[in-house]
Amino acid sequence: MVYTGVLTKMQTEFLEPIQYYLVFENDFIHINQLLNKSIDIKRVGYQCLSCGLDRPIFRQGFCKTCFFEKPLAGDWIMRPELSTAHLGKEDRDLEYEKKVQLQPHIVYLANSSNVKVGVTRKSQVPTRWIDQGAHEALEIVEVPNRYLAGITEVALKDHVADKTNWRTMLKNEIKDEDLLEWKQSLKKYIPEEALPYFIENNKETHLHFPVEKYPEKLKSLNLTKTPHYSGKLVGIKGQYLIFEDNTVFNVRSNEGAVVELQV
Structure with missing residues (x-):
């Protein structure tokens, strides 16, 4: 299954354990259900969370212009x-x-x-x-x-x-x-x-988080530097996805990236 959309911070429910969701314009993904499954993430563009244009993200999901001009920043x-x-x-x-x-x-x-x-x-x-x-x-x-x-x-x-x-x-x-x-x-x-x-x-x-294996030596994934990654999901904590190879992916710090996510 392939999902395409703009990354925004994961939505959550305060349950036992915490429940996580990725919300795209046309898709809704319950991330907890992806634990112990292989996930392929590919950045295919950008979309500023304010103006909606395909511009490089500066900070907090905004292009440079919106970051310095819009009240949300x-x-x-x-x-x-x-x-x-x-x-x-x-x-x-x-x-x-x-x-x-x-x-x-x-x-x-x-x-x-x-x-x-x-x-x-x-x-x-x-x-x-x-x-x-x-x-x-x-x-x-x-x-x-x-x-x-x-x-x-x-x-x-x-x-x-x-x-x-x-x-x-x-x-x-x-x-x-x-x-x-x-x-x-x-x-x-x-x-x-x-x-x-x-x-x-x-x-x-x-609070209790859905983590089956905590990483030992962290490798941080940034889609600007590494636009394509595949790995087995073993945990979710904060706004991070944790993978079996010790890669951790901060969804919030990659807001504004347009991705194809394949499970």
């Missing part, structure tokens, strides 16, 4: 402390920025390779944790806009990591942590404006 996406919609100030498109920034956001702790702090819209819990390959996570504060979440993350990352070691995450070299204890120890560093939104009573969320 504003600096506040990666750095939420730069959000200004709560002040009525436009970055690239105020209406879009209000829609995204002026909604409940969560500052959380997640343990993928180590304990880290992060920010996501409340509507993206637990999707954000799944995408990061976290095996446990816990909300710290729930604030009414992205700016408050951003300044809280900035304050906390002086005392806890804000990055995931993707190699450690994929090798499953992890240990359980007491995130409730971490939360309480970090409380004193939360900015005064966000402290009223501290979540006093909650429990850790635990």
Whole structure:
């Protein structure tokens, strides 16, 4: 069976284990069903996720023009402390920025390779944790806009990591942590404006991924450099496909590639 479409990040369901889906314009693939099967991936072009044109992808699935001009790629996406919609100030498109920034956001702790702090819209819990390959996570504060979440993350990352070691995450070299204890120890560093939104009573969320074999020595597949690859799928974690030969493929970092996928 051959499927053709534009890569976007895998859609997920929070089940036991996590369920993964690739969604193309005319096809829908349940990736869990492909475990222990050989998959052939071939890049046949590009399609910017914003303008839809066949242009080389610059970052985040966008061509260079769209990355620097469209609101979907504003600096506040990666750095939420730069959000200004709560002040009525436009970055690239105020209406879009209000829609995204002026909604409940969560500052959380997640343990993928180590304990880290992060920010996501409340509507993206637990999707954000799944995408990061976290095996446990816990909300710290729930604030009414992205700016408050951003300044809280900035304050906390002086005392806890804000990055995931993707190699450690994929090798499953992890240990359980007491995130409730971490939360309480970090409380004193939360900015005064966000402290009223501290979540006093909650429990850790635990996530389990469909992986039959973890890689030992990682080989990262990038379709720009290697447009054609075949291998046996043995796991899915975060936004990565894990193959039997230790090749790992980050679907999200290859967004915008037009592929032919043969099973």
